[in-house]
Amino acid sequence: MKKHIVCFGDSNTHGYFPVEGGLGRFNENERWTCLLQKHLGEDYLVIEEGLSGRTTSFEDPLEEGLCGLTHMYTCLMTHEPVSLLIIMLGTNDAKERFGSNAACIALGMKRLIQKAQSVKDCWADGKPNILLITPQNMDARYIDSPFTASMGRGCAEKTQALAAEYKAVAELTGCEYLDANQIATDGPNTIDYMHLTKKDHSLMAEAISKKILEIGI
Template identity: 35%
Template sequence: MTKTVLCYGDSLTWGYNAETIGRHAYEDRWPSVLQRALGNQVRIIPEGLNGRTTAFDDHLADCDRNGARILPTILQTHNPLDLVILLLGTNDMKPVVAGAAFAATQGVRRLIQLVRNHTWGFGYDVPDILIVAPPVISETANPVFAANYRGAIEESAMLATLYRDLADEESCGFFDAGSVAITTSLDGVHLDAENTRALGRGLEPIVRMMLGL
């Protein structure tokens, strides 16, 4: 039976390209790379939105970017699911949103609760959850991103440790995206094509293990 995986994330999942201010080619985005690596026995659903937070409002946004408010609808849309991959927290680092790694960690905890308490129905099982810590924000000469993420480098450097501890507490899987990918200095936040592909390849072993493949 085909396994179904939801990739719930922000612009790193959407595939934002800092060089073109557009979107990476479909085949370069990490969910697509993961899909190719796992083959036809798995169906990968990419659900990335630029600017999405874990559980916080962004009142400057042109759409609802609160990940906690949108998640139940997304879960019901794609039900049933075998695995939910959560890759969020970078946008929480903006001072105007939350500005703290601890806040992002609490936001991810809320997302875990939403997955586990969702009314799945039809006798479907609650999916497993894989928490992915985003790569650390890096120095950039881009004045807009540097201003939007003021103080975020130090905070984002704490995400992997906090997320790992949360995964242990909540019995979730954990992967540190920073172990295989680094953010581009063009804006300090996003991944170039090489690094988003590396993330997809890096995730394959743990996703395969969590799905029992």
């Protein structure tokens, strides 16, 4: 059987990109998840579990089904046996309506990781393997984009403080760690200032594939 790698994230895992007057999605030759599959080859099955708006542990009062904590068990058991779980979340947790900060978002991530580790029956060889990725920071210029109304204020500052918080969570929970801000150096895009560019998807795939091989998955 192939090694199952589950990519659990939000719109930047889904491959969303903003276009003037509408919504878009990068195709299978552009999304980092699909490019990761190409890098790793036929011995791996890379599974896309990206949902726009997903949070670590917050229930969204405006949209249903976006709490990562609620869906982690089902996701992992659907794709068992899981050799590696990649989690890249936190941007949506910064929305003003959740009234949170970087430290609390990190606590939500810690809770999500511990939930995943507790799903004993899903893991290949019975061993949880998780790669935590800090998402790319939102640029402060998002405040002048059409997305300010739904995101609210203060989001950029919260996301910019996540890397230090997430690195500590990774160390505490025994997870591997990457910071997308050290990888995705092309963006963010200049429409909403929060989503990966096409080039950054390629850079992410390359860096993540190297990390996977480095840790011996």
